[in-house]
Amino acid sequence: MIEFKNIQIKFGDFTAIHNLNLEIKEGEFFTLLGPSGCGKTTTLRSLVGFINPTNGDILVNGERINDIPVERREIGMVFQSYALFPTMNVYENLAFGLQLRKYKKDEVDKQVREIARKVDLNEEQLFKKVSDLSGGQQQRVAIARALVIKPKILVLDEPLSNLDAKLRKQLRGELKKLQSQFGITSIYVTHDQEEALTMSDRIAVFNKGNIEQVGTPKEIFDHSKTEFVCNFIGDNNFLQPSFLQRIKNECNVAIDPSKKAYIRPGKVTTKNVDVKKYDVIVEGEIVEKEYHGISSKVIYELGNQRIANMEIEDNSNDYGLGSRKRIAFQTSDILAY
């Protein structure tokens, strides 16, 4: 549905986007993920029409939109700062886009009430001034305002990053539900890998103006294509060359100790350690435990190698520092570069 073809974006001598090629499918929740300054917002702004690419084409349903002005691109937008009209009440904020499009008064009323219901804004909140609402409520209004005009595409630039952790998690779920209810093609910008993994159908991981990998959350996490992606997405154990050499000899596995290798804590286990299931089994000593509530992060020392894993706190997990346990993983879960 959306295609970026050979997109280059320069600001003076600085190239923010080098040569972007990306296809986003109809109805997808697609996330642009990467560290600060890697070009996510710039890419999004070029789709919306705030920035003109120096080179390349942006297509929506096969039609080149580079020269179409912002207001005719039919894109709903939600930003980190809610960008609502502070002196208007919620109702007026939601009605604004519809009035601009010359909807009749009773149609405006119907649409405003319908969208308010969908985003859980009640009658009382509808007639409050937006400045009297909490951050989470204001962001709900901003999302409703973007959706009420029934755009073809919804873009969201770090919409949850001003909210506290609990609200962010709650709104994440609500936003994802709304997106699938509406079936609207959505492009979401974030630097938060957990947000990207939990919400997206697919993710593009950006680094310094280039895309390093495009894939589903599972593909990106389990099969990170580059060392950058591997380190940016989630926790990791870096495996020392000497440790790789040791398991190559002791466990008789085919690995290349000269490569940079990592294993994710979630792929390391101490439960049901069985040679039929795991090709690497080594003994380690618990040197650190970090309690996370449902699970604990446990760090094992094996010579000069430390390996962390996550263990569910299910009462069987009562061994302390200094205990020795067998830990196991599969070489096929090692990410090597």
Ligand SMILES: Nc1ncnc2c1ncn2[C@@H]1O[C@H](COP(=O)(O)OP(=O)(O)OP(=O)(O)O)[C@@H](O)[C@H]1O
């Ligand atoms: N109008 C501009 N003029 C000059 N440089 C710009 C402009 N807009 C962005 N840049 C530069 O382009 C690069 C990419 O910026 P962009 O805002 O796209 O990053 P980002 O990945 O969205 O980061 P963040 O998460 O911090 O918003 C940065 O180095 C930024 O300084």
